[in-house]
Amino acid sequence: MKFGRKILRDVEGYVPGEQPADPKVVKLNTNENPYPPSPKVLEALRALPADAMRRYPDALSEELRCVCAERYGYDGADWVFAGNGMDELLAMVLRTFVDPGDTVLSVYPTYVIYETLAQLHGALYKGVELDEGFQLPETFFSESARLCFFARPNPPSGACPPRAEVERFCESFDGLVVIDEAYVDFADDDCMDFPKRHENAIVMRTFSKSFSLAGLRVGVAVARPEIVREFLKTKDSYNLNAFSQAAAVAAMGDYAHMEANVAKVRATRGRLIEGLQALGFTVPESQANFVLAQWDGAPSAKEIFQRLREDGIYVRYFEHRRLENALRITVGTDDEIDRLIDALKRILA
Amino acid sequence: MKFGRKILRDVEGYVPGEQPADPKVVKLNTNENPYPPSPKVLEALRALPADAMRRYPDALSEELRCVCAERYGYDGADWVFAGNGMDELLAMVLRTFVDPGDTVLSVYPTYVIYETLAQLHGALYKGVELDEGFQLPETFFSESARLCFFARPNPPSGACPPRAEVERFCESFDGLVVIDEAYVDFADDDCMDFPKRHENAIVMRTFSKSFSLAGLRVGVAVARPEIVREFLKTKDSYNLNAFSQAAAVAAMGDYAHMEANVAKVRATRGRLIEGLQALGFTVPESQANFVLAQWDGAPSAKEIFQRLREDGIYVRYFEHRRLENALRITVGTDDEIDRLIDALKRILA
Numbered sequence: 001m002k003f004g005r006k007i008l009r010d011v012e013g014y015v016p017g018e019q020p021a022d023p024k025v026v027k028l029n030t031n032e033n034p035y036p037p038s039p040k041v042l043e044a045l046r047a048l049p050a051d052a053m054r055r056y057p058d059a060l061s062e063e064l065r066c067v068c069a070e071r072y073g074y075d076g077a078d079w080v081f082a083g084n085g086m087d088e089l090l091a092m093v094l095r096t097f098v099d100p101g102d103t104v105l106s107v108y109p110t111y112v113i114y115e116t117l118a119q120l121h122g123a124l125y126k127g128v129e130l131d132e133g134f135q136l137p138e139t140f141f142s143e144s145a146r147l148c149f150f151a152r153p154n155p156p157s158g159a160c161p162p163r164a165e166v167e168r169f170c171e172s173f174d175g176l177v178v179i180d181e182a183y184v185d186f187a188d189d190d191c192m193d194f195p196k197r198h199e200n201a202i203v204m205r206t207f208s209k210s211f212s213l214a215g216l217r218v219g220v221a222v223a224r225p226e227i228v229r230e231f232l233k234t235k236d237s238y239n240l241n242a243f244s245q246a247a248a249v250a251a252m253g254d255y256a257h258m259e260a261n262v263a264k265v266r267a268t269r270g271r272l273i274e275g276l277q278a279l280g281f282t283v284p285e286s287q288a289n290f291v292l293a294q295w296d297g298a299p300s301a302k303e304i305f306q307r308l309r310e311d312g313i314y315v316r317y318f319e320h321r322r323l324e325n326a327l328r329i330t331v332g333t334d335d336e337i338d339r340l341i342d343a344l345k346r347i348l349a
Numbered sequence: 350m351k352f353g354r355k356i357l358r359d360v361e362g363y364v365p366g367e368q369p370a371d372p373k374v375v376k377l378n379t380n381e382n383p384y385p386p387s388p389k390v391l392e393a394l395r396a397l398p399a400d401a402m403r404r405y406p407d408a409l410s411e412e413l414r415c416v417c418a419e420r421y422g423y424d425g426a427d428w429v430f431a432g433n434g435m436d437e438l439l440a441m442v443l444r445t446f447v448d449p450g451d452t453v454l455s456v457y458p459t460y461v462i463y464e465t466l467a468q469l470h471g472a473l474y475k476g477v478e479l480d481e482g483f484q485l486p487e488t489f490f491s492e493s494a495r496l497c498f499f500a501r502p503n504p505p506s507g508a509c510p511p512r513a514e515v516e517r518f519c520e521s522f523d524g525l526v527v528i529d530e531a532y533v534d535f536a537d538d539d540c541m542d543f544p545k546r547h548e549n550a551i552v553m554r555t556f557s558k559s560f561s562l563a564g565l566r567v568g569v570a571v572a573r574p575e576i577v578r579e580f581l582k583t584k585d586s587y588n589l590n591a592f593s594q595a596a597a598v599a600a601m602g603d604y605a606h607m608e609a610n611v612a613k614v615r616a617t618r619g620r621l622i623e624g625l626q627a628l629g630f631t632v633p634e635s636q637a638n639f640v641l642a643q644w645d646g647a648p649s650a651k652e653i654f655q656r657l658r659e660d661g662i663y664v665r666y667f668e669h670r671r672l673e674n675a676l677r678i679t680v681g682t683d684d685e686i687d688r689l690i691d692a693l694k695r696i697l698a
Contacts, residue, residue, distance in 0.1 A: 001575050003446050003525050003549065013582035016408045023400070030405055037402050045394075051372070053386050053596070054561045056379055059365045084433050087585035095469070097352050100449060113586065120444070120583055176352050200352065212403045215591035226350050233357055234469055236436035237365045237462065242564035243592045247402070 007122050017316055026339055028330040029314040031183070031290050033212035035264065035333075037247075038257035041213070044250035045243055057242035060232070064245050067252045068205075068220050072192050078225040079195065081232070082248075084239050086182055086206040086219030090114070090149070093202065093221070094121040096234045097176055098146050105145035107136065109156060109322055111180065114149040134159040134284055134292075144174050151180040153187050156318065156328040158286025160187050167191075170198040176227075179203045185210030185262050186269075187287035195223050202227060209289060210258050211251040218248040265289050269331045275341040276329075279348060294326045299347065301325045307347045313340055356471050366665055375688055377679040378663040380532070380639050382561040384613065384682075386596075387606035390562070393599035394592055406591035409581070413594050416601045417554075417569050421541050427574040428544065430581070431597075433588050435531055435555040435568030439463070439498070442551065442570070443470040445583045446525055447495050454494035456485065458505060458671055460529065463498040483508040483633055483641075493523050500529040502536050505667065505677040507635025509536050516540075519547040525576075528552045534559030534611050535618075536636035544572050551576060558638060559607050560600040567597040614638050618680045624690040625678075628697060643675045648696065650674045656696045662689055 001009075017030035065077035074080065083089040090113060098104060100122030106114045108127035118125035128140045134157040150169070153160045170177050177200050184190040184205070194201035202223040208214035218240065221231065251258065273283045273291055282294040295301045305317035305327055316328040329340070350358075366379040414426035423429065432438040439462060447453060449471030455463045457476035467474035477489045483506040499518070502509045519526050526549050533539040533554070543550040551572040557563035567589065570580065600607065622632045622640055631643040644650045654666035654676055665677040678689070 001579060003576065004579055005446060005448055007448070008445065008579060008582055011582050013584070016405070016586045019405055019407060023398075027404075032404050035403075036399065041402065049372075050385065051564075053390065053564045054384075055376075055381050056365070056368055056557070056563045057566070058368060084437075084590075085585065085587055087587060088433075091585055096357065097354060099354055099356070100471075122449075208405070214405045214587075215400075215402045217406070217587060217590040227352065230350060230353055230357060233360050236434065236440055238434055238436060238563075238566060241433075241566040241590065241593055244590055 008120070011116070011119055013116065018314060020314065022312070024312060026313040026332065026336045028332050028336065028340065029316045030214075031209060031288070031330045032214050033209060033261060033265065033289065034331075034336060035212060035261040037212040038251055038254035040250045040254045040257070041247045044246045048242065048246055052242040052246075056238050057240065057245060059238050061240045061245050064218075064240070064249050064252075065220070067249055068222070071252055071255065072222055074195075074222060078228060079222055081221045081223070081228045082240055082245075083219045083221070083235075084244070085208065085217035086180070086204055087217070088239065089204050089219045089221050090178070090180070091117055091120075092231060092234060093147065093176070093178055094118065094123060096230050098123050102146035103144075105143050105148040105175070106150070107140065107154065109134075109320060110149070111151050111155050112320070136161055136165060141169060141172055147176045147178065148173060149178050149180060151182070152191065153183045153286065153288040155183075155288065155290070156316075156323065156326070157284045157292045158183070158288035158290055159284060160287040163189055163191055167194065167198075170194060170201050173200065176200050176202060182206045183209055183288035185258065186266060186289045192222065199224055207248050207251060210262050211248075212261065213247055213251055216244040216247045218244050265331050268334050268337055271334065272329065272331055272337045275337065279341070279344055289331045290328055291331070292326050292328055296325050301327055304344070304347055308340070308343055311343045313343050315340075357469070360465070360468055367663060369663060371661070373661060375662040375681065375685045377681050377685065377689065378665045379563075380558060380637070380679045381563050382558060382610060382614065382638065383680075383685065384561060384610040386561040387600055387603035389599045389603040389606070390596045393595045397591065397595055401591040401595075405587050406589065406594060408587050410589045410594050413567075413589075413598050413601075414569070416598055417571070420601055420604065421571055423544075423571060427577060428571055430570045430572070430577045431589055431594075432568045432570070432584075433593070434557065434566035435529070435553055436566070437588065438553050438568045438570050439527070439529070440466055440469075441580060441583060442496065442525070442527055443467065443472060445579050447472050451495035452493075454492050454497040454524075455499070456489065456503065458483075458669065459498070459500050460504050461669070485510050485514060490518060490521055496525045496527065497522060498527050498529060500531070501540065502532045502635065502637040504532075504637065504639070505665075505672060505675070506633045506641045507532070507637035507639060508633060509636040512538055512540055516543065516547075519543060519550050522549065525549050525551060531555045532558055532637035534607065535615060535638045541571065548573055556597050556600060559611050560597075561607075561610065562596055562600055565593040565596045567593050614680050617683050617686055620683065621678065621680055621686045624686065625693075628690070628693055638680045639677055640680070641675050641677055645674050650676055653693070653696055657689070657692055660692045662692055664689075
């Protein structure tokens with residue numbers, strides 16, 4: 001490519017999970033919430049002023065940042081930055097705080113986009129190997145880097161190291177710690193209070209999972225005001241459109257609706273794990289809205305993935321080391337999980 | 350800032366024009382369209398499937414890219430890339446095609462964000478001085494750089510160099526040429542066919558101006574498929590939300606609505622220029638939906654700006670070299686322009 005950057009020559013870019021058009025597909029492949037968002041969201045979109053399309057949105061997403069600060073126990077919008085999905089926040093944190101050539105730290109396996117983003121930015125990337133049970137090795141705590149991506153719960157297993165471990169890491173680490181809490185509403189606890197005590201902690205949340213708003217693309221980062229100010233320097237002028245801002249504000253205003261959906265997903269997660277274990281899968285503990293179903297026999301995990309797909313049930317299969325013998329399965333409705341388990345029974349019979 | 354990048358230390362970030370909450374303000378400061386978007390846009394948003402919020406949007410914005418390709422005379426989505434406003438496209442073109450330390454070329458004065466983006470990316474920036482009438486000097490054609498931002502029409506004057514000049518530049522320039530056509534629907538002609546003949550041409554359009562969709566944040570870039578493929582590598586996974594994709598597709602489907610609004614704005618632009626000239630302003634020819642009203646007397650342009658603001662009429666004043674004695678005024682409705690001219694009469698009396 002004549003005008004291309006050398007740095008991008010071997011980059012393939014992130015390949016998102018399939019979005020089949022067929023509404024009959026049982027879609028357990030991209031960790032969406034199976035339940036709709038609060039009805040208040042649609043009400044808020046309908047109530048937008050006529051000029052909301054024609055005029056520029058609030059460039060600073062002030063209202064959204066205020067309601068998030070209030071909910072998360074922070075003193076005003078200065079502690080919150082809002083972005084076009086957590087996608088944008090993850091990319092921005094490198095552009096804002098990492099120089100090309102610096103090292104970015106994470107673990108392996110984890111969310112593959114961390115490594116892709118480091119590559120796109122010209123940063124070095126180090127993924128410390130998790131142990132067999134997808135837990136942190138002690139060596140992780142002596143690593144040094146400009147920035148660390150720390151997903152909690154961590155995909156693709158959903159493992160959730162104890163808060164005290166994360167706090168110990170923040171204390172000893174010399175760089176910024178991005179605590180990716182995309183899935184934390186499905187977990188037992190969170191680290192949202194860390195930015196109060198740790199100047200290097202940035203906690204990120206998304207509206208795509210627990211709030212059922214993946215289609216609207218909203219994420220927020222909570223951090224010290226001096227960190228938020230740097231984000232404001234590097235952001236696109238109007239990075240969050242008027243509809244997404246209004247939707248996220250409304251979703252935050254009906255927190256109980258989200259919590260009720262989360263409770264249902266957590267209950268179904270238990271049923272899903274039991275069903276998979278009864279079929280012979282090994283399933284590490286998950287605190288997210290997905291589980292990793294490990295399978296060592298015949299047919300292979302990849303074959304199972306394909307057979308499920310032919311049955312109209314989409315799960316995720318990764319051609320990555322340590323994941324060849326596994327399926328990542330989103331927790332859907334009880335009915336969807338029943339259909340999955342039935343299909344697996346047929347395939348494994 | 351302990352964790353900050355040196356490169357950002359002196360960056361202030363782009364300061365967007367004010368968005369006053371008071372609906373009575375005559376808002377002629379951010380080049381929005383004074384007329385609403387096609388009613389088909391609202392219909393399309395209302396017709397979105399119930400799952401559009403809960404599920405991820407199309408990561409590749411295929412439908413939008415297809416309708417743009419068709420409208421602009423290109424053979425399919427491979428020639429089009431879609432982004433979260435032209436904001437995102439302008440930032441992405443640097444990340445995708447410019448290495449830190451490379452030179453980015455443009456003119457002075459022009460859209461200030463080009464320089465800000467180069468600074469954020471660690472690129473060098475050169476703005477070749479336009480002549481007194483805001484036209485290109487001959488020296489511009491012998492410049493060398495990795496990439497050139499070429500706004501046509503060019504803010505803040507709205508000058509529109511002949512197509513043949515832009516084509517001559519594309520032929521001789523050694524880097525990529527980003528032809529920023531944000532305002533081109535208000536002009537007499539455009540350069541949308543250039544990517545067919547010039548491998549280094551990228552034409553960018555926005556839905557914020559002529560299509561009255563600033564609140565939705567949609568921009569598109571038209572270029573050779575090998576250029577589009579590089580954009581696809583560096584984009585955020587899901588960069589364009591479901592609502593914005595649907596809105597832009599619907600707006601493109603009612604092209605006549607946009608053209609009718611543009612015709613009204615162009616007619617009002619003529620009236621605005623005449624009115625300003627009658628008051629003693631110098632107004633360079635503009636082919637955009639704004640004009641630059643130059644004023645050398647007393648009270649100063651800045652004082653006029655402030656007095657207008659007190660009267661509830663917002664225009665744009667730039668504290669930049671060569672623009673101290675000027676106001677940039679968006680072409681509003683006839684009624685808004687009458688109110689502006691009346692207010693100016695009082696202020697200058």
